[in-house]
Amino acid sequence: MSRWFGLVIGLNDVSAHIGPGITALLGQNGAGKTTMIRMITGQIRPTTGRIKIFDEEPFANPNVFRRLGYCPEIDQFYEWMTGRVFVEHMARLSGFGKEEAQDRAQRMLQVVGMEARCDKKIAGYSKGMRQRIKLAQAMLHDPSIILLDEPLNGLDPVGRHEFMQVVAGLAERGKCIIISSHILSEVEQLTQSIFLLHRGRLLATGDLTTIRSLIDKHPHRIRIETPEPQRVASLMLTLDNVLSLDLDRDGAVDLEVKNAESFYPAVADLVLQHDLKIYGLASPDNNLESVFQYLVGA
Amino acid sequence: MFSYVYLSTLREFLSLRRLAIWLIAILGVAALGFAWLRLSGKLGTELGYGTLMGIMGFRLMALVAAVFSTAVIAGEVEQKTIVYLVTRPILRPILLSARSLAAISTIAVIGVVMVLALGLMNFGVQAFKTPMVWRDVLVVILGAMAYGGLFLFISMLLNRAFLFCLLFAFGWETFVPQMPGDLYYASILSHMQALTLHPEGSYPSTALSNLGSSASEGVAVIPAWASVTTLLAIFVVAVGLSAVWFQQSEYVPREDAE
Numbered sequence: 368m369s370r371w372f373g374l375v376i377g378l379n380d381v382s383a384h385i386g387p388g389i390t391a392l393l394g395q396n397g398a399g400k401t402t403m404i405r406m407i408t409g410q411i412r413p414t415t416g417r418i419k420i421f422d423e424e425p426f427a428n429p430n431v432f433r434r435l436g437y438c439p440e441i442d443q444f445y446e447w448m449t450g451r452v453f454v455e456h457m458a459r460l461s462g463f464g465k466e467e468a469q470d471r472a473q474r475m476l477q478v479v480g481m482e483a484r485c486d487k488k489i490a491g492y493s494k495g496m497r498q499r500i501k502l503a504q505a506m507l508h509d510p511s512i513i514l515l516d517e518p519l520n521g522l523d524p525v526g527r528h529e530f531m532q533v534v535a536g537l538a539e540r541g542k543c544i545i546i547s548s549h550i551l552s553e554v555e556q557l558t559q560s561i562f563l564l565h566r567g568r569l570l571a572t573g574d575l576t577t578i579r580s581l582i583d584k585h586p587h588r589i590r591i592e593t594p595e596p597q598r599v600a601s602l603m604l605t606l607d608n609v610l611s612l613d614l615d616r617d618g619a620v621d622l623e624v625k626n627a628e629s630f631y632p633a634v635a636d637l638v639l640q641h642d643l644k645i646y647g648l649a650s651p652d653n654n655l656e657s658v659f660q661y662l663v664g665a
Numbered sequence: 666m667f668s669y670v671y672l673s674t675l676r677e678f679l680s681l682r683r684l685a686i687w688l689i690a691i692l693g694v695a696a697l698g699f700a701w702l703r704l705s706g707k708l709g710t711e712l713g714y715g716t717l718m719g720i721m722g723f724r725l726m727a728l729v730a731a732v733f734s735t736a737v738i739a740g741e742v743e744q745k746t747i748v749y750l751v752t753r754p755i756l757r758p759i760l761l762s763a764r765s766l767a768a769i770s771t772i773a774v775i776g777v778v779m780v781l782a783l784g785l786m787n788f789g790v791q792a793f794k795t796p797m798v799w800r801d802v803l804v805v806i807l808g809a810m811a812y813g814g815l816f817l818f819i820s821m822l823l824n825r826a827f828l829f830c831l832l833f834a835f836g837w838e839t840f841v842p843q844m845p846g847d848l849y850y851a852s853i854l855s856h857m858q859a860l861t862l863h864p865e866g867s868y869p870s871t872a873l874s875n876l877g878s879s880a881s882e883g884v885a886v887i888p889a890w891a892s893v894t895t896l897l898a899i900f901v902v903a904v905g906l907s908a909v910w911f912q913q914s915e916y917v918p919r920e921d922a923e
Contacts (some may be wrong), residue, residue, distance in 0.1 A: 411915045427912060437752045441918055447680075459669050460753040504749070505915050566806035567774035 370402050377402035379567040385545060389538045391554045392547040393659060400547045408437045421538035436510035438501045441518045450485035450500045457504040463486050475503035480529060494521030512543045519548055531557055555655040565663045579653055585661045586610050586623040586651030592647035596620050602637050666755055667763045674767035678733055691779045694721050695786045711797060714787040715863030718801060722783055723857055726805055729833035733768040734816035735827045745918035748854030758908040765904055769795055769813035797862040807858045811896040814903030821910045848858045856892035
């Protein structure tokens with residue numbers, strides 16, 4: 368699907384299938400994340416192509432909205448309402464009766480940790496409290512698909528941890544969760560499945576480790592912490608995977624390797640054969656941040 | 666679902682905070698009118714009441730209509746809360762019709778309060794026995810439907826609709842009835858005035874009206890049935906078209922609208 372805004376392209380020929388579990392929607396500002404989320408949530412239509420949620424077009428489609436929860440990035444509310452009234456109002460608009468709406472609102476407010484503060488007006492809420500209320504309204508109708516647009520913004524570390532636990536729990540229950548965020552390290556703790564947009568195009572999709580292994584242009588950096596760096600370094604040079612080697616002042620060995628999948632078993636063999644002492648082995652660029660930078664050239 | 670959306674929107678529109686502002690405005694208009702009628706010696710007369718309704722009452726109602734009709738959808742787009750409404754499992758035409766009906770009810774309530782306030786101020790308790798006042802109650806209800814529907818439709822089509830609604834209420838509605846020929850048919854105000862029982866001479870002539878037909882000359886020739894039909898038709902067509910437009914169009918928070 369593609370989406371144009373006049374002469375400006377918002378999303379260019381993106382084709383993808385997103386299933387259950389957590390998928391991270393990544394990209395810089397203007398990459399097309401919001402356009403994509405708006406199309407999935409039926410706020411806008413694709414200019415060309417089609418988007419299907421449970422075999423239905425989402426645009427202005429209540430059947431889709433019954434199974435879709437959306438936590439928008441915007442920070443606007445009906446400021447005169449209390450958090451509880453707002454969540455109940457959203458539940459009523461989702462078609463629940465008064466008592467059912469009250470029950471669901473109460474449950475969701477507990478889940479997001481707002482039960483003690485939900486009877487104050489939203490106008491007086493902090494950014495983190497607003498974020499929690501948005502999460503509550505997105506989950507209250509137990510949707511199968513949940514879209515979270517920058518949900519970690521404004522949450523304190525404890526709030527982020529609690530939120531990630533909630534999201535992980537939802538994913539374990541088979542929900543399809545699409546999470547857009549620029550806090551890559553925390554997204555990485557939630558999922559390895561990424562959907563990377565850049566300037567309106569889909570740059571990469573799939574498992575993070577697989578994507579990383581396909582980036583040949585940037586060899587894997589691996590750091591070995593050992594009390595015998597020179598011995599380890601000389602043994603490492605016997606491996607075909609090693610492209611370069613550097614002895615760190617701290618006594619660590621920094622390597623650049625190709626084909627990381629075959630390198631790790633080879634290191635294990637060397638350790639066993641030569642009784643090497645290795646305290647730590649880490650790959651500082653085998654993470655979302657590095658993959659993101661390598662792919663977009665940021 | 667319709668009744669919940671209608672009632673919740675009505676509660677929002679008729680909240681004490683909002684209502685207080687309009688009550689102050691109505692009392693201000695009534696106080697100004699009282700002072701003017703007293704000074705002009707028309708206090709207690711039907712001509713004085715008709716003049717007040719013509720130059721103040723109906724105009725204030727058009728302003729109220731502009732405020733509440735644009736709050737139905739355009740206001741939600743401006744304050745970015747539209748996203749909460751259009752991603753809920755509710756058919757857009759139902760959402761729109763319930764909210765617009767709540768807006769029109771609000772306009773009608775404020776309009777009726779205004780008619781009664783001006784009537785009481787001019788006639789005292791005799792206002793409740795004055796047919797002209799009760800006719801005006803019906804007229805403002807019809808006017809609320811017509812203005813409300815039309816302004817709603819304008820707000821669906823245009824950004825910054827409030828400005829265009831004000832231009833219509835105070836520009837178009839002022840000059841078009843004064844134009845020569847049958848142009849007064851294209852004015853909601855003319856149809857409202859045609860339905861009232863205000864005595865001839867209630868609406869002051871202007872420089873423009875001296876050039877050709879005047880509003881008071883014009884309204885006299887519009888039959889009541891034609892005005893009622895026109896006002897109801899404007900309401901039905903405008904709300905219907907708005908519902909179709911809302912179903913088909915994309916609504917995203919204003920700041921991000923491309």
